[in-house]
Amino acid sequence: MTAELEITAPNSGLRATAERPNMNDVIGVGRAALDAIGRIAGDSSRLREEFGRKVEDLASVERLLGEDFEQRDALAAARARQAEIESQLDLDKATAGSQAMDTESA
Helix, strand or coil: CEEEEEEECCCCCCEEEEEEECCCCHHHHHHHHHHHHHHHHHHHHHHHHHHHHHHHHHHHHHHHHHCCCCCHHHHHHHHHHHHHHHHHHCHHHHHHHHHHHHHHHC
């Protein structure tokens, strides 16, 4: 019969779980704990590799964001139209008024 053993690092809070044998099997529990600790030791290299991949992904996305795109002019026109509509609706004034009321009541 096995159960799950959870090991938590005191400083980092990093957790590892492992299947462990019955608590009466002291050697088996010890081996399970050592195996879990060994996996934690390998986490740093795995995390470094993942971080490297994420940095590359970020660079790729930033490059794509800087490129021209087909609908750029249409987007600029739509944003200008939205700003025009918002100014006509005077949405900022309504927000400022409610904020002033909140300040007065405080």
